[in-house]
Amino acid sequence: DSGVTQTPKHLITATGQRVTLRCSPRSGDLSVYWYQQSLDQGLQFLIQYYNGEERAKGNILERFSAQQFPDLHSELNLSSLELGDSALYFCASSAPRGGDPNEQFFGPGTRLTVL
Amino acid sequence: AQTVTQSQPEMSVQEAETVTLSCTYDTSESDYYLFWYKQPPSRQMILVIRQEAYKQQNATENRFSVNFQKAAKSFSLKISDSQLGDAAMYFCAYRGTNTGNQFYFGTGTSLTVIP
Numbered sequence: 001d002s003g004v005t006q007t008p009k010h011l012i013t014a015t016g017q018r019v020t021l022r023c024s025p026r027s028g029d030l031s032v033y034w035y036q037q038s039l040d041q042g043l044q045f046l047i048q049y050y051n052g053e054e055r056a057k058g059n060i061l062e063r064f065s066a067q068q069f070p071d072l073h074s075e076l077n078l079s080s081l082e083l084g085d086s087a088l089y090f091c092a093s094s095a096p097r098g099g100d101p102n103e104q105f106f107g108p109g110t111r112l113t114v115l
Numbered sequence: 116a117q118t119v120t121q122s123q124p125e126m127s128v129q130e131a132e133t134v135t136l137s138c139t140y141d142t143s144e145s146d147y148y149l150f151w152y153k154q155p156p157s158r159q160m161i162l163v164i165r166q167e168a169y170k171q172q173n174a175t176e177n178r179f180s181v182n183f184q185k186a187a188k189s190f191s192l193k194i195s196d197s198q199l200g201d202a203a204m205y206f207c208a209y210r211g212t213n214t215g216n217q218f219y220f221g222t223g224t225s226l227t228v229i230p
Binding site: 056090 | 148158208210221
């Protein structure tokens, strides 16, 4: 158990809908990353937040957005869903206050299926 | 942007034998961190081993060791005495110190362990 939690575990929805994925980082970690992993693909970096502020942006579609709240949990919002958005979405955290920022710990992922 | 290349999409090894997974990366930074992650069929991302670029000594974690060649920008993973539980997708990752904490992942190598 990495200490990173993600909800829900599974999500099935229809095209055109909007969903929200939630991530709670390890206790004390300031940084949250979101990744998308399509079937048999590598990890695509979407976005990173550090202590509430956006730090880096990767291949994130305009239909997707994220935020990190004062309690450091993060949400990834996916809207106008398409079939191709079906994937495993990972959250990872790192950078504990005063600790080693150089390791990243992954949550179990949310499997999104768009029908 | 930094790139991480894993040129072996698939590898196989006999149980109890040794296998080496390759990874190369491209960077202009002198200080950075390298990682190998394992993703078993459960899809959980598990940190296997990490290497700091400033350390000349290769990292070792039980049966897992790396061959870090900084000049060649090469970072291979050696798995000794392979076990059935080692069967997984393995991802190489890079994190620089001047890239805003972003992690860059390779496309992965699928390892099969043959009994």
